[in-house]
Amino acid sequence: MENLIPNRLSTLGHPQRLALFRLLMRRYPDRVPATELAQALGIKANTLSTYVNALMQAGLITQERVGTSLRYAIDTQAARETFDYLLLDCCRGRPEICASLTSAEGVGRHPEAGKKYKVLFICTGNSARSIFAECILRDLGGDRFEVHSAGRKPRAEVNPFAAELLTRKGHDVAPLRPKNISEYMGADAPVFDFVFTVCNQAANEECPPWSGQTVSAHWGMPDPVSVTGSEAEQSLAFQQTYGALRNRLVAFTALPLAALDRMSLQKAVDEIGQTHKEGIPE
Known part of the structure; x- marks a missing residue:
């Protein structure tokens, strides 16, 4: 070693x-x-x-x-061994330096009364996938979550297929707009409990570290906006994406957030991204 x-x-x-x-x-x-x-x-x-x-x-x-x-x-396992090699001697002698790295406390442990978990969904254009996730989570758990979405290169407007589907599903589309991720990186930006990337391109790009004890996960899926073909084929792609995200967010909202430490939460949201893939086109 x-x-x-x-x-x-x-x-x-x-x-x-x-x-x-x-x-x-x-x-x-x-x-x-x-x-x-x-x-x-x-x-x-x-x-x-x-x-x-x-x-x-x-x-x-x-x-x-x-x-x-x-x-x-x-x-x-190799990454953990490498980081431990660097940190363990330091943390044995100066635990105050490494407290944020060694603590199992964090999101979901003894939340304040009435606390809403702040969640951000990120994709490239913020016109479909992350907008879907924002709407779905707000409707599934609006009393428990403050939900936002943003894009690396936001489009000028919400995709028309996405807006039509959301309207048919009973979501309020009036306040929706594509936003640049920079809106959530200033000094006055919310401190997020959870950050999810829902497209591979957004996850591949460098992002400044989020402040606080943010749990982040990658829930990538194909972009329905890129689907070509008939109107019916394009509409089906948006329905599949919406269904896949809803499956994941139903599982997410069922997690006992207040009972889990940060490491357990991280494992849980990673597993949701890998196992709840029903409806995602290959």
Whole structure:
């Protein structure tokens, strides 16, 4: 272990290998195709191959073949061992420095009376997926949650197919508008309890760390806005996306948030993103 950890740290000392590691950490527990990683990082396939081989040799990521595609994911045990190596001696001697890293307290532990959990959904255009999630959660648990959504590159308006579907489902679309994520990053921005990315592109991009004890998860799904074909085919894509998000949010609102510590909550929301996929088009 003494030789392995310095090798891992040396491997992560390369800026682009570190960028790859951080991207896979943001996408965990997804296994991400090599082509998507190369595109997200703006590098050639052979360059990506060099980086992933170095991270695999250091034991930091794992590889899986799915058909003709190679997919990669973080090895969480290796990441934990590496971080522990750096932190444990410090935290034994100076626990006040590491309290925020070692504490199991956080979101969901003994909430204040009447507290509403603040939730943010992020996608690229903030015109369909994150708007759906905002509306669904507000209707499922409006008394328990303060819900927002935003986009990296917000569209000019809510997608017409999305607005029509939401209206048919009984949601109030009047106050909805695509918003830039920058609106939630100022000094006066809400301190979020939960942040969910609902598209892969948004999760692939760097984002400043959220203040507080935010639990974040990736619930990626295809963009119905990108579906072409007949009006019926496009409408079906929006219905499938809405249904998949509703399945996940029903599971989310059923969690005993006040009884779970932060680590348990993180595990639960990760599992929801992996197991509640009914209705998501392949």
